[in-house]
Amino acid sequence: MKQEYTLQDIADMAQVSRGTVDRVIHGRGKVSKDTYKKIRYVLDKISYKPNMIARSLRKGVLFKIAVLMPDYNYEIYWKPAVKGVEDAKNEYSIFGIKIDTFLFNPNKFQSFRQMYISILDKNYSAVLVAPFFFRESLDFFKKCIEIGLPVFTFNAQLDNECIVSHVGQDLISSGQTVASLLYKIFGKTAEFLIVHIKENVENSKHMQEKEQGFRNFCVSVGMPKKSVHVQNINNIKDLNKQLLSYLSDHPQIKGICVSTSKVWMVAETLHNHSEKPLLVGYDLLEPNVKYLRSGQIDILIYQNPYQQSSLSISNIIDYLMVDKKVQKKYLLPIEIVIKENLDTFLG
Amino acid sequence: MKQEYTLQDIADMAQVSRGTVDRVIHGRGKVSKDTYKKIRYVLDKISYKPNMIARSLRKGVLFKIAVLMPDYNYEIYWKPAVKGVEDAKNEYSIFGIKIDTFLFNPNKFQSFRQMYISILDKNYSAVLVAPFFFRESLDFFKKCIEIGLPVFTFNAQLDNECIVSHVGQDLISSGQTVASLLYKIFGKTAEFLIVHIKENVENSKHMQEKEQGFRNFCVSVGMPKKSVHVQNINNIKDLNKQLLSYLSDHPQIKGICVSTSKVWMVAETLHNHSEKPLLVGYDLLEPNVKYLRSGQIDILIYQNPYQQSSLSISNIIDYLMVDKKVQKKYLLPIEIVIKENLDTFLG
DNA sequence: TTGTATATTGTGCACGTGCACAATATTTTT
C-alpha cells in the first residue's frame, strides 16, 4: 500500500538527477530557483522519508546524542538514571546512534559549566540534560538556541523555548498521594508532620511542591490547617535533637512524611522511639530499601530514574529518526512502594 | 579500540573469498572440510558480529516477529498490550523489523489454534505469545520446538523448554500487597472478604495465587485464619444478591478485595450500601477508573499490560540482534493506584 | 565569435551484506 520513495524516484519525478535532489534535501545550495521549486514540490507531495538504514550504512554514525547529568559517585540517586542511558547506548549503537555521557559534580556548578562547554562544539544532534543547576542550565539553553541544538530535559523541570520534550515527575500529585495514604490509614482527625531536610538550595523547589500537594489534599478532605506540621532541618547534625524534641512536644502526630530521599536518616533517628509514627519518604536508595524491609520505613514514593532517562532517550530517537511528534511533557507514574511489592521494583 | 570486522576481513584472514565466508556463516553447505575449519577458527577467534545495518539494507526485512494475543474487542483488558505492540512496530520498522499481530478470540480456543497454525509456516524469527489457553499453548510450543522457533511469553506464565524469556506478573506478591494495605488501614483485628468472579476457567489459577498471597500475609502478621472470607461468584447474575446477603450476615467485614478486573461490578453492587467496606481490585479498565475517581473503588492494583508487551518486544529484539543474554523471567512492578496518582498512570 | 570564469547539474563510488552466477578444482565415467 504505502510505497517508500527513493532519491532516484524523486529525481525521476522532478526530471532532474539524484545529486540535485540530494542537494535540495540537505540544503547545500548550488541549485537554481526553478529546479529547487520543482523538487520541493515533489518532496512535499510525497512527504519523503529518507531510508535511515542506507543513510546509517553510508555515514557510519547516524546521530550523536550528548547526555549531561550528575555523577552518581557524588549522589547515588542518579545511578539508575545513568544505567538507563547506558542500556540505551548498547541497544541503539548497532543502529548507528552514538550516545556520550557527561557526568558533572552536583556540588560544583563549575563542573556543570565546564561540561556543557565541551558539549557545544562537538556538533551533537541533540542533548539530554538533567537541569540540576538553575542559572547555569539557562545559560546553557541560550547557547543551544544559538547553534540550533535541540534540548531534552528530564527529572527537574525548567521551561524554555528550546526544550523539545521533558520527562519528569509530578511532585504535587506525589504530595497528594502521600497525604491520601496517611488519611486512609488514620482518618481526618489525625495530625501529620512534614520534614524537609535541606542540603543544597536546588532541591528546595521540589520540597515546596511536595508540601503543597500534601496540604492541598488535607484541605480538600476538610482537615484543619493545623493538622499539618512542618519541620525544616537545615543542618543534619540537628536532626536528632530537633526531631525528637518536636515529637515529644507533639505526641499526637501519627505520620511523618520526609520530602526527600534522606528519609533513612529519620528512620535512624526514630530507631528506638516508642510508638513510632508511620514513616513515609522518597526514592529507593539502598538505606531506604533496607529500612523499608525491616519495617522502620513504611512507605516509599518512587519515580523511577531509570525509566526517566531511558524514556528520554527513546523520545530523542523518535524525534530524530521518524518525524514523530513527541509530547512536550511526559510525567512518570508515581509508584507507591511498600515492603510487599518492593522486590518487583528492584528488578 | 574495538574494531568491527567485515566479511572481507575474515576472508583475508582465512585466505579464502568473501562468498565462502558467507556460506559458512549461513551454513548453506558447499564448503570443503578444510576451509570450513579454517573459517570457523577465525570466526570464533574474533567473535564476528554481522553489521545489521548492511544486512538490513540488503534484505529489506531483517526479522519477522509474530505476536499472538487476545483480541481486545472481546476483552478490553488487552487493549494497552496491543498498543504496546503497535508502538514497538512503528519504532522498529525503520530498522527492518517487521511485527505481525495475530489477535484471537479469548472465548474460543479454536480461534487460538487457527491463528497459531497460520503462524507456523510463515518462517518468523521469533514469536511472542500470551498463553491464554493452557492446553493449546502447550501444543503450539511443541510445534515451535519442532521448527526451532524461539518462543517468548508474557502475561500468563507457562513453563516450557522452548520459552526463551517471560515477562509477567507476580500474583502472589500482588495478593500480599493488597493484604498489607488493608492491614495498614484497619489493623490486625479486622476481617476481609475476597471475591472471585469467575467467567472462564483460564483465570482461576490467577485468582488462586492472589488469594494465596493475601492469606500468606495475614498469617505472617498473626491474624486468625477466619478473618479472611471468600466468596465465589460463578454466575454474574447472582452477584448482587449473593454479595449483599453475605455482607449483611457479616457486617464486621472492613475491606473487600476483588481478584479480577471485574471489581467495577462490585462497586455497582455496593453503590448505595450504607457503611461501604473499602474496595480493592485489579486493573485500570475504564469503569474501574471511573469508580476510582468517584471514590466507589478505593485502590486498584495494576501490572501495566502496555509495559508487559513492549518490554517483551524489546527482549526479542535484543535476543535476535545482539546476542545479549535475556533473562528467563521479568516481573513487572506491582503498582498501587489510588485517586491521587491515577492520572500519572493513564499517560 | 571565441575564450574564460562561474553557476548549475549529472555520475561514480563506497558503506557491508546476501545471493545469483561465473570460474575453477576435483572426481567420475567412458
Added chain:
DNA sequence: AAAAATATTGTGCACGTGCACAATATACAA
C-alpha cells in the same frame, strides 16, 4: 587420458544514501 559430471570457490551486482568530482550550461569579458 580425455571428456563429462560434480564439488568447491570466487566475483559482480544491488540495496539507498552522501559526497567528491566530472560534465555541462550559462554569464561575462576580450
